[in-house]
Amino acid sequence: xxxxxxxxxxxxxxxxxxxAVILGLESSxxxxxxxxxxxxxxxxxxxxxxxxxxxxxxxxxxxxxAARAHVDALIPLVEGALADxxxxxxxxDAIAATAGPGLIxxxxxxxxxxxxxxxxxxxxxxxxxxxxxxxxxxxxxxxxLEFPYLLLLVSGGHCQLIEVLGVGQYRRLxxxxxxxxxxxxxxxxxxxxxxxxxxxxxxxxxxLGDPKAVPLPRPLVGTADPHFSFAGLKSAVxxxxxTGQWSAADLCASFQQAVIDCFIDRTRRALAAxxxxxxxxxxxxxxxxxxxxRAALADLAASADLPFVAPPLWLxxxxxxxIGWAGAERFAAGMTDDLSVPxxxxxxxxxxxxxxxxxxVKA
Numbered sequence: 419x420x421x422x423x424x425x426x427x428x429x430x431x432x433x434x435x436x437x438a439v440i441l442g443l444e445s446s447x448x449x450x451x452x453x454x455x456x457x458x459x460x461x462x463x464x465x466x467x468x469x470x471x472x473x474x475x476x477x478x479x480x481x482x483x484a485a486r487a488h489v490d491a492l493i494p495l496v497e498g499a500l501a502d503x504x505x506x507x508x509x510x511d512a513i514a515a516t517a518g519p520g521l522i523x524x525x526x527x528x529x530x531x532x533x534x535x536x537x538x539x540x541x542x543x544x545x546x547x548x549x550x551x552x553x554x555x556x557x558x559x560x561x562x563l564e565f566p567y568l569l570l571l572v573s574g575g576h577c578q579l580i581e582v583l584g585v586g587q588y589r590r591l592x593x594x595x596x597x598x599x600x601x602x603x604x605x606x607x608x609x610x611x612x613x614x615x616x617x618x619x620x621x622x623x624x625x626l627g628d629p630k631a632v633p634l635p636r637p638l639v640g641t642a643d644p645h646f647s648f649a650g651l652k653s654a655v656x657x658x659x660x661t662g663q664w665s666a667a668d669l670c671a672s673f674q675q676a677v678i679d680c681f682i683d684r685t686r687r688a689l690a691a692x693x694x695x696x697x698x699x700x701x702x703x704x705x706x707x708x709x710x711x712r713a714a715l716a717d718l719a720a721s722a723d724l725p726f727v728a729p730p731l732w733l734x735x736x737x738x739x740x741i742g743w744a745g746a747e748r749f750a751a752g753m754t755d756d757l758s759v760p761x762x763x764x765x766x767x768x769x770x771x772x773x774x775x776x777x778x779v780k781a
Contacts, residue, residue: 438746438749440456441496441499444736453737454503454510459558492531513532514744515543516547517765518762525762548741549576550588551744555729567697576594576703577598581692588767595646600703602673606655627670637680675710685718
């Protein structure tokens with residue numbers, strides 16, 4: 419990992435802050451990021467190191483390689499983010515880092531680094547659930563978004579419908595019983611030879627295809643509980659591709675439409691199951707960057723007479739700003755952690771949620 423592979427996104431203001439200022443670190447998968455975020459929603463700096471070149475020869479993320487890349491990238495990113503913000507470490511109010519869920523090697527790199535910085539600077543440590551980072555990121559982008567809102571959280575490893583009741587307060591209404599939608603996008607891209615990252619590759623290819631061309635299943639659509647399932651859809655795409663009957667564009671367009679149909683049916687049922695009217699329908703996570711999915715969810719929100727909120731595209735994928743913002747929200751609520759807090763490969767937002775019937779360990 420070299421400095422030439424590191425990109426920077428800096429806010430227009432730095433140096434003078436109002437309220438708390440949080441340094442946020444993210445290293446849960448294959449993106450290393452550091453950001454400085456103020457409690458008044460200014461992103462004072464954001465730096466990101468990608469690992470696409472490292473993982474491309476393997477067709478996906480290799481956990482050991484990812485962890486080593488995080489080690490190489492993280493401290494230069496922190497130094498750069500602080501410099502971009504015009505700050506030194508002693509000027510931040512707290513240090514937040516992803517403590518899970520994720521690839522445990524990468525999570526450990528970020529959390530141990532945050533612990534060392536917090537101890538050296540005498541600053542509070544905030545252990546952030548990566549899913550909470552996604553769940554609260556729409557509030558960073560939209561200051562009008564109030565609790566409680568209904569969140570469709572869709573990423574490479576998670577697919578859930580959650581009532582976001584407050585900071586640290588979540589009620590899971592639905593989850594995937596097998597694979598996440600993001601994983602299905604990635605596997606579809608891999609079997610069609612589209613490269614990585616898989617989700618954007620499938621979305622681009624789908625623009626050239628017919629979403630009605632390939633007869634694919636809509637798993638669990640029409641069932642009472644609003645859970646998801648994508649393993650069968652993924653297998654159906656594989657079988658369809660092996661026939662040679664359809665182009666990659668038609669396969670991608672039909673697959674993407676099947677995912678959209680599942681999202682809309684499941685989210686509509688979750689809206690009916692909440693028991694309270696949410697302030698908005700919200701989508702977050704890496705898959706939320708898909709424009710066709712965003713458009714379909716916006717239409718659903720309009721039909722339910724609800725505002726639709728989605729973060730900017732760069733804030734949907736893994737980034738340090740969402741971890742910094744989650745840290746700011748937790749810091750304002752008096753939620754800090756001691757240095758014994760563990761790194762966790764799995765960490766549900768709603769530990770009390772019942773296991774979905776038929777679900778495996780990933781649910």
